[in-house]
Amino acid sequence: MRNLTATLSLWIVLFLSAVTSAQLLNNPESVVFDSVRNCYLVSNWGENSGEIVRIDSNGTQSYFSIALQNQYQIAGLHIYGDTLLAAAGVEPGAGVAGFDLGTGELIYFITIPDIGLPNDITSDTSGIVYVTDYWGDKLYKIIDRTPYLFMSQGLGHPNGIMYDELYNRLLIVSVTGPGSPILQVTLEDSTLSTVVTTGLPGGDGITMDTECNVYLCEWTNDAVYRYDSTFTVGPTLFSTGHDDPADIWFDRVNSVLAVPNFSANTVDFVPVIPSAVDEGADDGLPKSIRLNQNCPNPFNPSTRITYELIKASHVSLKVFDLLGREVRTLVDETRPMGSYSVFFDGSELASGMYLYRLQAGDFVTTKRMMLLK
Numbered sequence: 001m002r003n004l005t006a007t008l009s010l011w012i013v014l015f016l017s018a019v020t021s022a023q024l025l026n027n028p029e030s031v032v033f034d035s036v037r038n039c040y041l042v043s044n045w046g047e048n049s050g051e052i053v054r055i056d057s058n059g060t061q062s063y064f065s066i067a068l069q070n071q072y073q074i075a076g077l078h079i080y081g082d083t084l085l086a087a088a089g090v091e092p093g094a095g096v097a098g099f100d101l102g103t104g105e106l107i108y109f110i111t112i113p114d115i116g117l118p119n120d121i122t123s124d125t126s127g128i129v130y131v132t133d134y135w136g137d138k139l140y141k142i143i144d145r146t147p148y149l150f151m152s153q154g155l156g157h158p159n160g161i162m163y164d165e166l167y168n169r170l171l172i173v174s175v176t177g178p179g180s181p182i183l184q185v186t187l188e189d190s191t192l193s194t195v196v197t198t199g200l201p202g203g204d205g206i207t208m209d210t211e212c213n214v215y216l217c218e219w220t221n222d223a224v225y226r227y228d229s230t231f232t233v234g235p236t237l238f239s240t241g242h243d244d245p246a247d248i249w250f251d252r253v254n255s256v257l258a259v260p261n262f263s264a265n266t267v268d269f270v271p272v273i274p275s276a277v278d279e280g281a282d283d284g285l286p287k288s289i290r291l292n293q294n295c296p297n298p299f300n301p302s303t304r305i306t307y308e309l310i311k312a313s314h315v316s317l318k319v320f321d322l323l324g325r326e327v328r329t330l331v332d333e334t335r336p337m338g339s340y341s342v343f344f345d346g347s348e349l350a351s352g353m354y355l356y357r358l359q360a361g362d363f364v365t366t367k368r369m370m371l372l373k
Contacts, residue, residue: 023061028262028267030076031077033252033258035252041054042077043075049073050071051064055267067097074086076119076132079101083098083100084100085098087119095115096112096147110146112140113147116134117134120158121161122163122170124170127143130170132160134175139161139170151190154177155172158172158174158175158183160206160217161173171206172185173216175201179197180202182198182231200221202219202220205246205249207257209250210255212295213227217259222242223237223240223245224238224245243264256272291307292306294369298370300346300372301345301373313360319355321355322354327349349371352371354370356368
């Protein structure tokens with residue numbers, strides 16, 4: 001297990017560095033992590049602003065882009081392949097800007113007709129982009145850079161949004177719905193429903209960690225709350241002491257929750273301690289071969305299995321019933337060092353306990369998972 005004191009020290013160093021370097025943040029609204037360039041990108045919402053700020057691994061701030069400076073206020077950010085998407089508004093109006101992640105150059109701007117306030121932004125695995133309209137109570141989708149109205153009822157001032165790949169759904173934070181719910185849009189049939197009633201009046205950003213826990217920031221209490229993967233446990237207080245926290249982001253490389261403080265012009269970096277982390281894993285690279293517990297568990301009908309390799313290996317990942325009969329081969333190929341995620345669909349299987357076994361070279365390990373229908 002990683003040493004908690006060392007992890008907290010890392011957070012303190014990052015936090016102090018971000019505060020003490022040149023101050024370019026102006027009502028930071030959203031943050032994402034660019035793992036290729038090892039830096040955070042933060043949007044400025046402040047009046048006469050419109051910049052996007054880069055924070056490097058030393059906490060040094062610099063401008064990623066000033067192409068929209070003094071033209072728009074930038075809210076949600078989302079990394080889309082090699083492009084940074086930004087929800088840019090002028091209250092009312094505007095749309096989505098696309099920036100080259102490597103150069104910061106503004107590549108395109110998509111104007112969304114009749115939008116009230118473009119707030120947060122995400123995309124699904126098919127490449128469709130989704131944008132919440134806070135003032136218009138609408139949800140838009142963008143296909144091949146063309147915007148369409150996707151949903152216009154029952155959203156209750158939609159704020160933060162994220163795509164949940166496991167269930168092929170959008171999770172949306174509704175600010176004014178009954179009990180400030182987290183809503184879901186099931187993309188298979190475009191239906192809207194309530195996942196959970198939070199009871200938190202100032203919900204904003206939403207994100208998910210590698211163990212499928214969901215995090216929700218709330219500006220009334222200046223806090224971040226956490227739900228488990230099934231939304232049956234929570235909201236539990238995860239961190240506090242923020243200052244109007246906005247669109248949060250989980251950095252999977254460093255296991256850090258990045259929290260932009262809208263009113264303090266800072267970003268907090270809060271460590272998220274996984275259930276099993278190897279000592280010295282701070283560089284984001286695997287330090288041992290490991291098969292993780294599937295998430296969610298129990299599941300119905302799909303779950304995610306993750307594993308890590310410290311060197312190139314021929315990998316076999318198979319699922320068995322309790323009688324030892326193979327029911328599915330998920331992986332059977334050589335893969336390089338790295339972390340991997342595989343989805344398992346048990347919709348054609350009966351409820352019950354199943355085993356999944358990872359073999360990588362001479363390493364073999366098995367875990368259990370429960371399918372409940």
